[in-house]
Amino acid sequence: TIVQTDGAAKEFEDYILESATITFPLWSHVGGMKWCATVVLLDDGIVEETEQLTLQLISNNLLVLVDGNSSTSIINIQDDHNDYIVVKMQYSSLFVSESNSTAMLCAIITSGILEINATVTMQTHSITAIDGKDYIGGQFTLVFIPGQSAAGNNMQCIDLIILDDHALENNETFIVILNSTAQDLSIVQISGAEGELLLTIIESTKKDYIQIGIMETYYEVVEGEISFIPICVFLYLGELERDLSITLQIVNSSQGETAIPGYDYIFQSTNVLTFVHDELHNTTSTPCVNVTILDDNIPENKCYIAIDLLTLSNEMGNVAVVPGKNQTTIAILDDDHGITVGFSIPYLQVKNVNTSILVCGFLMSSAGIWKSNLTAMIQVMNTTEKELQNYVVPNETIIFPLWSSGESAWCTPVYILNKQVAVNPKQFTLHLISTNPSIVVSDNFSTTTVEIFNNYIEVQMEYALVNISERNSSAILCAIITTGSLWKNVSVVAQTQAITATDGKDYIGGPFVLTFISGQSATGNNLQCIKIIIIDDKTLENDETLIVSLNTTQLDSDFVRISPFRSASLLSIIEDSDDVKIAFERVEYTISNSISTSSNVCIQLTNGTLERNVTVTIGAKFGGITSGINYVPLLQQLTFAPNDVTFLCINLTGLVDIKSSGKAFTLFLTTSDKAVHLTQNTTVINIQSQSSTSVFLTPQGTVAVITVWILLCICILLCIMSCLALWCKKKKKKNQIYPEQPNHIMVFAQDLFTPVNESERKRNVGILDNAVDKTTCNETDPNFKESFSLENNKYVIIFQQRNCHCMKLFLFRVLNRTEAWI
Numbered sequence: 001t002i003v004q005t006d007g008a009a010k011e012f013e014d015y016i017l018e019s020a021t022i023t024f025p026l027w028s029h030v031g032g033m034k035w036c037a038t039v040v041l042l043d044d045g046i047v048e049e050t051e052q053l054t055l056q057l058i059s060n061n062l063l064v065l066v067d068g069n070s071s072t073s074i075i076n077i078q079d080d081h082n083d084y085i086v087v088k089m090q091y092s093s094l095f096v097s098e099s100n101s102t103a104m105l106c107a108i109i110t111s112g113i114l115e116i117n118a119t120v121t122m123q124t125h126s127i128t129a130i131d132g133k134d135y136i137g138g139q140f141t142l143v144f145i146p147g148q149s150a151a152g153n154n155m156q157c158i159d160l161i162i163l164d165d166h167a168l169e170n171n172e173t174f175i176v177i178l179n180s181t182a183q184d185l186s187i188v189q190i191s192g193a194e195g196e197l198l199l200t201i202i203e204s205t206k207k208d209y210i211q212i213g214i215m216e217t218y219y220e221v222v223e224g225e226i227s228f229i230p231i232c233v234f235l236y237l238g239e240l241e242r243d244l245s246i247t248l249q250i251v252n253s254s255q256g257e258t259a260i261p262g263y264d265y266i267f268q269s270t271n272v273l274t275f276v277h278d279e280l281h282n283t284t285s286t287p288c289v290n291v292t293i294l295d296d297n298i299p300e301n302k303c304y305i306a307i308d309l310l311t312l313s314n315e316m317g318n319v320a321v322v323p324g325k326n327q328t329t330i331a332i333l334d335d336d337h338g339i340t341v342g343f344s345i346p347y348l349q350v351k352n353v354n355t356s357i358l359v360c361g362f363l364m365s366s367a368g369i370w371k372s373n374l375t376a377m378i379q380v381m382n383t384t385e386k387e388l389q390n391y392v393v394p395n396e397t398i399i400f401p402l403w404s405s406g407e408s409a410w411c412t413p414v415y416i417l418n419k420q421v422a423v424n425p426k427q428f429t430l431h432l433i434s435t436n437p438s439i440v441v442s443d444n445f446s447t448t449t450v451e452i453f454n455n456y457i458e459v460q461m462e463y464a465l466v467n468i469s470e471r472n473s474s475a476i477l478c479a480i481i482t483t484g485s486l487w488k489n490v491s492v493v494a495q496t497q498a499i500t501a502t503d504g505k506d507y508i509g510g511p512f513v514l515t516f517i518s519g520q521s522a523t524g525n526n527l528q529c530i531k532i533i534i535i536d537d538k539t540l541e542n543d544e545t546l547i548v549s550l551n552t553t554q555l556d557s558d559f560v561r562i563s564p565f566r567s568a569s570l571l572s573i574i575e576d577s578d579d580v581k582i583a584f585e586r587v588e589y590t591i592s593n594s595i596s597t598s599s600n601v602c603i604q605l606t607n608g609t610l611e612r613n614v615t616v617t618i619g620a621k622f623g624g625i626t627s628g629i630n631y632v633p634l635l636q637q638l639t640f641a642p643n644d645v646t647f648l649c650i651n652l653t654g655l656v657d658i659k660s661s662g663k664a665f666t667l668f669l670t671t672s673d674k675a676v677h678l679t680q681n682t683t684v685i686n687i688q689s690q691s692s693t694s695v696f697l698t699p700q701g702t703v704a705v706i707t708v709w710i711l712l713c714i715c716i717l718l719c720i721m722s723c724l725a726l727w728c729k730k731k732k733k734k735n736q737i738y739p740e741q742p743n744h745i746m747v748f749a750q751d752l753f754t755p756v757n758e759s760e761r762k763r764n765v766g767i768l769d770n771a772v773d774k775t776t777c778n779e780t781d782p783n784f785k786e787s788f789s790l791e792n793n794k795y796v797i798i799f800q801q802r803n804c805h806c807m808k809l810f811l812f813r814v815l816n817r818t819e820a821w822i
Helices: 699-734 758-764
Strands: 002-006 015-018 039-043 051-059 073-076 085-091 091-096 104-110 118-126 139-145 156-162 172-180 188-190 196-202 211-214 218-223 228-239 243-253 272-273 288-293 301-310 327-334 341-342 346-351 356-366 376-383 398-402 408-416 427-433 439-441 445-452 457-461 464-467 474-483 491-499 512-516 527-534 544-550 560-562 568-574 582-586 590-591 600-607 612-622 636-638 645-652 664-670 676-680 683-688 742-748 769-773 786-789 794-800 808-816 818-821
Touching: 002 341, 085 172, 091 104, 104 118, 104 139, 104 196, 118 156, 139 156, 139 786, 196 612, 196 818, 211 301, 228 243, 228 272, 272 288, 288 327, 341 427, 346 356, 346 427, 356 445, 445 464, 457 544, 464 474, 474 568, 491 560, 512 527, 544 560, 582 612, 612 676, 636 645
Parallel strands: 085 188, 091 196, 218 327, 341 439, 346 445, 457 560, 464 568, 582 676, 590 683
Antiparallel strands: 002 051, 015 039, 051 073, 085 104, 104 156, 118 139, 118 172, 172 196, 211 228, 228 288, 243 272, 243 301, 301 327, 341 356, 356 408, 376 398, 376 427, 427 445, 457 474, 474 527, 491 512, 491 544, 544 568, 582 600, 600 645, 612 636, 612 664, 664 683, 742 794, 769 808, 786 794, 808 818
């Protein structure tokens, strides 16, 4: 049997082995028998290397031995060189943007199959594109590998580098040619014209690569001194590798009066300029165009020519104009002196409540006619930013009409802003100036002064009369705005002036500064207040007064006026009932019934200091004595004066005519002065016969009488206490309640003065402060009741006491200005 034992050739792909079995006929002998086997070679159409086939003779019969030295046969199957692949460029032409960094170039197999490597080359050749400037060219090798075929996986590519030269140029081209290599010439064929590629580099549309602009953006010329102005356009950024056209176009000027073509200048409305590129020397021209300036010999204002730089529509994507370099302006000054102007009135006055005032001038002389509106300017001199808040000059340009001549008047309004309070200075100056040589401002009429009269705020005291208790620690006095409003802070001064009150003793005086702030006005938020400290001198005195008056400050005197209606307030300090006590010197006197006997009865000031007169009245109560027979009626007034004696006496001689002894009567003190407390307001007068001993006439006798009286009182008090204790014990034992009529105590707490308004009343009258000493009363006793009510602004306290023997002392006060004693 013949079998394949080795080699790259594959049966049924590269060959077919026929007669693989050898049969030896019967009775064969050596030399008498020869055999053959047929190997059929197959053409697979694949480009491949020489393939080897090894055949071996194998015996399956024990009677047949195979010679080991000649048991194999090797066959080399060579490719017939009729097998090859056909290769071409993927595209015949390709466009790529200059802004791209690479271009992918590919070759593809159109027929054939590869079982070996095959190489081709791509070679670049410049046409208009330049190798090294527009692209990186050369020869590039592509290798097709085994397995690639026309049926699939048929492509090999390279990346060709594209360069962006940042130059404005036309589209540029170069060619790429595909070739087979010498070693693979037999197995690779190039598909004719399809082996070439025309590559076009498209010019980049990034217009920032090329930036142009007008070289000079402003010219100022005098019409008779220069004949033309060259306007040139410059290449500021980038390179040109081709011609570039742009446009210069006349537009209306935004700076002032537009010059008239044919009168003031000659220039086509639209001019096309071209940057010309010289490829031989690689240079680019700077295009310019002239504007002709005309002298018309007519007085006129400064006029302007504005020229815009524009790019053509087909170049808009390629070129940008440098910001600020897109327009040039030519200012043409007139050389013809034609008119003289000035203000009509050099001084004007106006109140700031007015809305406006007209400032006028006139055309004093002219040299002929003028073809355009001539203008002069009004400038405000010696002003600050704050002053401009008081007025506005809206028309700062004075216009003299077209083609006018001779004398002509003109006026412009100045608007006064009513701020109520103007700021200094009150006047400002308007200055007429001309930047046009055609207009001359007269030196004598070049200025006019406008004075604004101030408005002001008017301030007065809130109340003409203010009452305050001496017990209060301070008094609040306010000033109010009655007219006007503020847009800045202003101050007034409140000055105190003593009348009967004493500064430092009864109050702490001023001056005090009140500052009204911006935004306050007569219609709202119009109040500013001061606090005056009130001093309680603990002295019995009359009500005392002082004046608080308003004055302006030197700094704000222009802005504030004090109202004559209420420029001051009268502040009255109400006496707070300082404690003054008066009493009889003794509780009992003994006098003789003889008319010749002289006896003094004295009263004394036991507590307090006086700063005013205090008057008390001594009266008499007679019991058991017939009126008109035994006595002379007694009613006498005594007055304590400030800084005077503390004892006052009356002589009973002549006032009493008693015929019998053993009689007595009582003297009592009364006063209508609410500030005086009578602590010992009665004394007993005992009448003795002439023979009776007058104990009080000697100090020793007086002492003896007093001693006896004291002992007697002690005995009586002890007896009363014993009886009371016995009575309470007996009452407790019986556990009985003896009701009594309720005691009703009504207390009227009335204001000492009438407040100026309801808010003042609420401020002065506070809540009742009821301080009760209940240490001697049993509050838990169910028979003890206490109630409190408010009726018609009178405080009513009702006490109902049953089976409770106690004394209750009530001391209460109404806050600030009112007090009452029980």
